[in-house]
Amino acid sequence: DVKVTQSSRYLVKRTGEKVFLECVQDMDHENMFWYRQDPGLGLRLIYFSYDVKMKEKGDIPEGYSVSREKKERFSLILESASTNQTSMYLCASSPSGRSRGNEQFFGPGTRLTVL
């Protein structure tokens, strides 16, 4: 079974703090994704990566950055956390797009609260 793990299930931080969210997948997938989930808005893509050291902006990259130094690990960084970044953060991975039918596999999510 594909396993995608995230470093924390719940996280509470203060405004202005630098926050790191870690994601690890064990299936050698090329693609990795970070989403945030908010009620009524569904999932919105923050950043994604097709390969090591490669990143692309998604729909809502402002206030976030990412790092992918190893194939299995994809980190989301909030440089200076703000209250409007309080949300559920979901990481996902998938094989590369040779077959466009590849589904994404999701981690359990990190519920971040910024006070």
Added chain:
Amino acid sequence: AQSVAQPEDQVNVAEGNPLTVKCTYSVSGNPYLFWYVQYPNRGLQFLLKYITGDNLVKGSYGFEAEFNKSQTSFHLKKPSALVSDSALYFCAVRDYTDKLIFGTGTRLQVFP
């Protein structure tokens, strides 16, 4: 641009009755469509997908979905609902890269 719409925020159904969760899509070219389910405080779990072939796609937990090209729909169905099916359901479409575009989600509530 690719998009999906889930017109219902919530669907209520009695246990044992059939259920339908609606999804419509807008794509250029052939659609690649997915359904995911999310249980409380969990990540998303893949249910099923349509790539090509039969319009009726069978997936996990007894769910199926019907692809209708003329109506640009991909509704999720189950013949007999269970209380344990209560969850948040997301429809998604693949864009020209490997990204998924998600709908806003539909909360399914199955009453005993």
